[in-house]
Amino acid sequence: MSMLTITTIQSNLVWENKAANLLMLEQKIKGMEERTEVIVLPEMFSTGFSMNTQALAEDMNGETVTWMKRVAAENKIILTGSIIIKENENFYNRLIWMLPNGEYGVYDKRHLFGFGNETEHYSAGNKRLIASVKGWKINLQICYDLRFPVWARQAPTSLERAHPEASGAGGEAEYDVLIYVANWPERRNHAWKTLLCARAIENQCYVVGVNRVGDDGNNIYHSGNSMVIDPLGQVLYHKADEEDIFTIALDKEKLNEVRNKFPFLKDGDDFNITKA
Numbered sequence: 001m002s003m004l005t006i007t008t009i010q011s012n013l014v015w016e017n018k019a020a021n022l023l024m025l026e027q028k029i030k031g032m033e034e035r036t037e038v039i040v041l042p043e044m045f046s047t048g049f050s051m052n053t054q055a056l057a058e059d060m061n062g063e064t065v066t067w068m069k070r071v072a073a074e075n076k077i078i079l080t081g082s083i084i085i086k087e088n089e090n091f092y093n094r095l096i097w098m099l100p101n102g103e104y105g106v107y108d109k110r111h112l113f114g115f116g117n118e119t120e121h122y123s124a125g126n127k128r129l130i131a132s133v134k135g136w137k138i139n140l141q142i143c144y145d146l147r148f149p150v151w152a153r154q155a156p157t158s159l160e161r162a163h164p165e166a167s168g169a170g171g172e173a174e175y176d177v178l179i180y181v182a183n184w185p186e187r188r189n190h191a192w193k194t195l196l197c198a199r200a201i202e203n204q205c206y207v208v209g210v211n212r213v214g215d216d217g218n219n220i221y222h223s224g225n226s227m228v229i230d231p232l233g234q235v236l237y238h239k240a241d242e243e244d245i246f247t248i249a250l251d252k253e254k255l256n257e258v259r260n261k262f263p264f265l266k267d268g269d270d271f272n273i274t275k276a
Contacts, residue, residue: 002252004136004177007036008237010226010244011045012214016056018046022067029075034247038133041081042181042212043143044093049183049216050084051121057086068098076100078133081181081210082109082142090123095140095181097131105129109142110151118144130175136252137175139205143182146195146209152178154203154265173265176255178203182211186223193225193238201233204259206250213243231258 009028014020029039043049046064047056058064064083072079078099085094093109108125112118128151131138145151154173178199184192192211200207206229213224228237228248237246259265 004038004134004250004252005036005247006038006040006177006208006228006250007032007034007245007247008040008208008210008226008228009042010210010213010224010239010242010246011042012243013042013045013048013212013216015048015217016050016052018056018063021046022064026067026071028245029071029077032245032247036077036247038078038080040179040181040208040210041079042210043082043183044084045081045181045212046083048212049116051117053084053086053091053121057084057091059086065096068096068104069102072098072100073102080140080179091121092125093118093122093142095129095142097129097140105131107140107142109145111144111148113144136177136250137173138177138179139175140179143180143184146180146182146192146199149199149202150271152199152203153271154205154268155271173204173259175205176252177206177208177250180207180209182209183216183222184211184225186221189223189225189240193227196227197229197233197235200229200231204231204255204262204265206230206255213241231255
């Protein structure tokens with residue numbers, strides 16, 4: 001129970017071609033030799049980061065969600081990544097956390113990338129998703145969310161900070177792993193790499209960032225730079241420019257050791273996150 005095995009899939013994506021992307025990703029998953037518990041795909045893994053919502057959006061009974069249910073069940077894994085969803089006449093960049101039994105959780109991207117016109121085509125979410133597996137709590141976010149630290153910030157309660165002995169020397173954290181799925185362009189890769197490390201350090205958690213590689217339909221190049229970072233900010237995995245599949249076992253005992261040795265979370269500020 002102290003270990004959680006996560007696999008990142010850094011891949012090129014075929015622009016706006018669901019069938020090709022789903023076939024390609026399924027072949028990668030089936031070809032894996034290492035056993036894993038969670039597989040993380042990039043943002044908009046079935047289409048690329050497209051604003052063509054009218055042509056590409058589907059509902060929660062659509063092609064890609066159905067594919068996720070089948071692949072998760074057949075491979076006995078948790079599968080996550082974001083896709084384009086239409087719901088109540090609104091479009092969402094929606095991350096789906098798909099369990100092997102067909103149950104799922106969803107997170108709608110909170111911070112829409114106005115610089116890339118995402119705000120013109122999508123509606124923003126206003127609720128975080130923190131999933132639970134094997135005693136691990138996992139905060140799931142999407143790409144541009146990375147630039148907004150308050151949205152990811154651990155927020156132990158005032159009582160826990162006043163009486164840390166009740167829940168451990170470091171206070172009770174909201175989550176243990178922070179996952180970002182992304183289509184983050186190469187031209188801003190320094191920010192991507194720096195902020196991933198910063199989120200791990202300030203929240204005393206593991207951070208997993210999964211980005212795509214290759215050119216998209218707008219001739220924007222993505223260098224990947226997918227990473228796994230430990231609670232001290234040390235990089236455990238980093239891959240640039242190439243397609244790659246990487247599996248790692250995260251250690252809960254190491255996480256707890258860091259939080260107990262350096263009980264920084266209990267000194268944090270009180271705040272509430274509300275919809276703007």
